[in-house]
Amino acid sequence: MKSFVGLALLAATAAQVAAHYRFTSLIVNGVNTGTYTNVRQNSNYNSPVRLNPFLYDAGTSLNWVPKQVTDVSSTDITCNAGGRSAGSTTTATVPAGSTIGFALDQPIYHSGVINVYMAKAPSTASTFDGSGNVWFKVYQLSAVTNGGSSIKFPADNLSQVTFTIPSTLPAGEYLARIEHIALHSASAYPGAQFYISCAQVKVTGGGSRTPSPLVALPGYYTGQEPGIKINIYYPIVSMTLMWVYTTCSCLSLRVELAYHLRSTWARCLDRLKEQKYL
Known part of the structure; x- marks a missing residue:
């Protein structure tokens, strides 16, 4: 009976597993550097695979099912579950002003927006957990609206996201953090799903301009922002x-x-x- 229950649970979660995606690798000079080579590996599988709150079996513990990232006050919002430490992740060297990016294990499935933040490490990226008011935004891919009558999401179905490192960014080691905020069930908080990865990069060259504003993650989001708590289906x-x-x-x-x-x-x-x- 236990084996039957286990198979049934796997079948029940398979649909959700198939629907999710991860930013698993860094793109440098147009080349994919390899899965979890320069990107920290999360511990909740294809994030944010979740325990369905309406999946129920009285005699079985479901605690093994990873939880999704929806709580903006959680430390998982920094670099995803398990991503605040480097593990075996190495640091890629990239020049300021160059284009880098993140590749996914499968195309983005849910409608939503993309933000990319960076944070300068006090010493090395591998020892930095991303704490404090250290994050600054370097890229966003927002929704496109037509006078409030329609809404489109350019991030839909992307298999990679690229952006430019500011040419004036001071040299040093950084965490580069990408998030896709999936808004398909975001009409109430916590409903938006955060698909997050952090890469470790060493920026060379650059300038002396101090990025601003600097924000904390967690801390910056409240969950009540119009871009996080939103009904994307119109008419409502x-x-x-x-x-x-x-x-x-x-x-x-x-x-x-x-x-x-x-x-x-x-x-x-x-x-x-x-x-x-x-």
Whole structure:
């Protein structure tokens, strides 16, 4: 029975696992430097794989299922779960003014926005955990709106994200942090999902300009910002599909599907297929 329960749990989480993605490698001079070579490896698998709060079996512990990053006050918001320490990550050397980037293990699946921050390490990037008011933004890929009548997300389906290191950035070792804020279920907090990775880079050349403003992560976000707590489906019509039950022997899987959707059944069906429920 335990083996059956285990298989059923794996099957139940497979849809969510398949839907997620990670920034796993750094791109330097147009070359992918390798999976988790210069990018710190997170400990929650394909972040943010989560324990579905409506997945239930009375006799089985589900604590092994990694939790997603939705709490902006958590230290996981710095470099993802397990990313505040370097582990075996090495530091890539990049000149100021050059273009670098992050590659994903699969294309971005959820609609949302991208931000890239950097933080100068007091000594080496490998010993820096990203604490304090040290982060400054160097890149963003925002939503595109049309007078409030539509919203599009240029980050959709990207398999890599590139950006330019400021040419005036002082030389030294830095953490480069990328986040994709997925907004498909962000109408209430905590609903937005943060897909985060941190790379270690040593910037050469550069200038003497001090970046500003500097913010803390966690600390900068409250979770109530319009870009984090937002209903991206327009017109705003709330449609809640109540309890859906599937019973397999003694195992009960309970999934609540709650979406703020466009007022068409076609859109509703698309979202269900997207989440692998159809």
